[in-house]
Amino acid sequence: MKVYFIGAGPGDPELLTLKAQRLISSCPVCLYAGSLVPEAVVAIAPAGARVLDTASMTLDDTHAEILAARERGQDVARVHSGDPSLYGAIAEQIRRLKADDVAYEVIPGVPAYAAAAAALGQELTIPELAQSIVLTRISMKSTAMPQGETLENFGRTGTTLAIHLGIRALREIERQLIPHYGADCPVAVVYRVGWPDQMILRGTLGDIREQVRTSKITRTALILVGPALAADHGFPDSALYDPAHPHVLRPKVAAKG
Numbered sequence: 159m160k161v162y163f164i165g166a167g168p169g170d171p172e173l174l175t176l177k178a179q180r181l182i183s184s185c186p187v188c189l190y191a192g193s194l195v196p197e198a199v200v201a202i203a204p205a206g207a208r209v210l211d212t213a214s215m216t217l218d219d220t221h222a223e224i225l226a227a228r229e230r231g232q233d234v235a236r237v238h239s240g241d242p243s244l245y246g247a248i249a250e251q252i253r254r255l256k257a258d259d260v261a262y263e264v265i266p267g268v269p270a271y272a273a274a275a276a277a278l279g280q281e282l283t284i285p286e287l288a289q290s291i292v293l294t295r296i297s298m299k300s301t302a303m304p305q306g307e308t309l310e311n312f313g314r315t316g317t318t319l320a321i322h323l324g325i326r327a328l329r330e331i332e333r334q335l336i337p338h339y340g341a342d343c344p345v346a347v348v349y350r351v352g353w354p355d356q357m358i359l360r361g362t363l364g365d366i367r368e369q370v371r372t373s374k375i376t377r378t379a380l381i382l383v384g385p386a387l388a389a390d391h392g393f394p395d396s397a398l399y400d401p402a403h404p405h406v407l408r409p410k411v412a413a414k415g
Contacts, residue, residue, distance in 0.1 A: 165267015169352030185235035194239035271320040274348040288386035296324035313338035318384035328367040344387035
C-alpha cells in the first residue's frame with residue numbers, strides 16, 4: 159500500500175501529468191482538497207472508489223482515512239492543487255506517515271505561477287531585467303513567516319515576485335513594495351487560473367487594489383509583481399541562440415567574408 163501526494167495543477171484537468179492521471183484513475187481511495195481542486199480532476203477515480211473532499215477535515219481525519227486504507231491494502235491518491243512542494247501542507251502529513259511506517263511518493267504538478275505566466279502569455283525571466291522569481295506569501299492569519307522572509311526584503315531584489323495568499327493584503331503589499339518598485343510597477347492578479355471562471359487583472363502597484371475591489375476578488379488569486387510583466391521591447395536577446403555565444407551543441411559561426 160502506498161500514499162501518492164499528487165499535484166493536480168492549477169485547476170484545468172488537462173494540465174494533469176500522465177502519471178497523476180493514471181494514479182487518480184486507479185487508486186481505490188482519493189482524498190482531495192475540494193476548495194482548490196475541481197471535482198472534474200477526481201471524476202476519473204475508479205468506480206466504487208472512496209472519494210472524499212478534505213476541505214472540512216482535520217489532519218487527524220485524513221490520516222485516519224489513510225490508516226484505514228492501509229488496513230484494507232488500498233493505495234491512496236492524496237490530491238493537492240498546483241505542485242505539492244509549494245504550500246501543499248504535505249510536510250506534516252509525511253511526518254505522520256513516516257511515524258506509522260506508511261510508504262508514500264510525491265507526484266509533481268504544474269505550479270500556479272507557471273500556469274499564471276502561461277495565461278498571461280509571457281516569460282517571467284527577461285534578459286538583463288529579471289532572472290529570478292521569488293515565490294512567497296503573506297502571513298496574515300495563517301502561519302507566521304520566518305524572520306527575514308518579508309516582502310520588503312524580497313522587494314530589494316527588484317525581481318519578479320509571485321505572491322500567494324495575499325489578495326486581501328494588497329494595501330500592505332503596496333506599503334512594502336512601492337518604495338522599491340515604484341507605484342507604476344506592473345502587477346498581474348490571476349484569479350482561479352485554469353478554472354472556467356479564470357480572471358486576469360493587469361495594473362500597477364498604485365492601481366491594482368481598486369481593480370481587485372471592483373472585481374470582488376477575495377481569495378484563490380496569485381499576485382505577480384515586477385518589471386518583467388511589462389517587458390516587450392528594450393531588452394537584449396538571450397545568449398541562448400546568439401551565434402556569438404557558442405556552446406557544446408553549437409560551434410561558433412565563422413564570420414562571413
